Amino acid sequence: MDNAVPTMLPVGCLKDQVGVITGGGSGIGFGIAQQLAALGAHLVLAGRHAEKLEQAAEQLRGLGVEVVAVPTDVRQPQEVEHLFAVTRERFHRVDMLVNAAAGNFIVDSEKLSVNGWNAVVGSVLHGTFYCTRAAGLAMIEQGHGGRILSVVASYAWTGGPKTVHSVAAKAGVIALTRTLAVEWAHYGIRVNAICPGPTDTEGARPLWEDPETRQRVLARIPVGRFGTVTEVAQAASYLLSPYADFVNGEVLVIDGGEWLGKGLTS
Numbered sequence: 001m002d003n004a005v006p007t008m009l010p011v012g013c014l015k016d017q018v019g020v021i022t023g024g025g026s027g028i029g030f031g032i033a034q035q036l037a038a039l040g041a042h043l044v045l046a047g048r049h050a051e052k053l054e055q056a057a058e059q060l061r062g063l064g065v066e067v068v069a070v071p072t073d074v075r076q077p078q079e080v081e082h083l084f085a086v087t088r089e090r091f092h093r094v095d096m097l098v099n100a101a102a103g104n105f106i107v108d109s110e111k112l113s114v115n116g117w118n119a120v121v122g123s124v125l126h127g128t129f130y131c132t133r134a135a136g137l138a139m140i141e142q143g144h145g146g147r148i149l150s151v152v153a154s155y156a157w158t159g160g161p162k163t164v165h166s167v168a169a170k171a172g173v174i175a176l177t178r179t180l181a182v183e184w185a186h187y188g189i190r191v192n193a194i195c196p197g198p199t200d201t202e203g204a205r206p207l208w209e210d211p212e213t214r215q216r217v218l219a220r221i222p223v224g225r226f227g228t229v230t231e232v233a234q235a236a237s238y239l240l241s242p243y244a245d246f247v248n249g250e251v252l253v254i255d256g257g258e259w260l261g262k263g264l265t266s
């Protein structure tokens with residue numbers, strides 16, 4: 001097996017487990033997929049763009065696991081149903097769900113259209129619920145528990161001017177995470193979230209592409225740099241692994257101290 005992915009957990013600790021990853025074709029979702037595959041999990045990648053998804057799947061198969069790509073818009077409940085039907089038909093189990101699908105753009109709130117609001121809240125909050133419900137039902141029926149992990153952002157609790165759609169949706173995902181962590185614990189299902197700070201991904205880069213914005217964002221990060229996908233994905237793999245079996249309802253922030261960096265001089 002060609003395993004060039006740096007993992008912090010023992011290779012094989014997720015052997016033969018099955019994970020569904022929305023937004024798994026790129027960015028943080030793909031980084032998490034790489035970690036899980038390197039640790040031995042079979043994967044189902046969901047995303048809107050079939051070609052990108054299949055390329056990602058092919059790359060992951062090189063790590064020696066089975067990977068299926070299922071083009072899915074998580075805003076469409078029927079497509080989410082299909083995603084889990086394919087997963088169960090192919091693998092007969094679902095052990096992990098990662099909700100990494102998201103959409104975001106910068107806009108003055110008074111200019112945000114209803115469609116714009118729906119596009120973001122639909123994929124981040126509604127999509128997370130549709131997928132979480134489907135995964136939870138499968139895990140409950142299987143009877144051996146599971147782990148669910150969602151990707152959020154710290155502006156969910158600090159507020160985030162010009163991203164009101166994403167802020168509101170991510171806050172909803174955190175509330176959902178904490179609620180289901182309690183409600184589903186007796187089924188053996190753990191529900192957690194990771195909260196990456198500014199991370200150098202293709203999707204996020206345009207948000208700080210002009211040099212002035214980039215400098216402003218960097219100046220807010222105490223460690224003085226953007227995060228890497230690998231750093232975020234390794235933290236995700238911990239929460240999805242048996243090493244975190246007593247971690248439930250947690251929102252793990254991986255941001256170099258960014259959200260704390262507010263004081264008299266900053």
Ligand code: HXC
Pocket residue numbers: 102103104105106107113114115116117119120123153196197198199203204
């Ligand atoms: C204003 C916009 C807009 C923009 C879309 N809309 N982009 N309004 N400014 N930049 C509006 C459209 O005008 C339309 O409303 C409605 O939203 C739907 O737009 P569509 O393009 O038709 O929808 P769709 O194809 O579904 O895509 C919408 C999207 C898109 C999901 C929001 O932006 C997208 O595909 N994003 C994926 C990439 C991404 O979001 N990357 C950022 C993730 S990283 P009207 O009224 O005109 O019909 C990230 C990091 C956070 O979020 C950093 C935290 C530290």
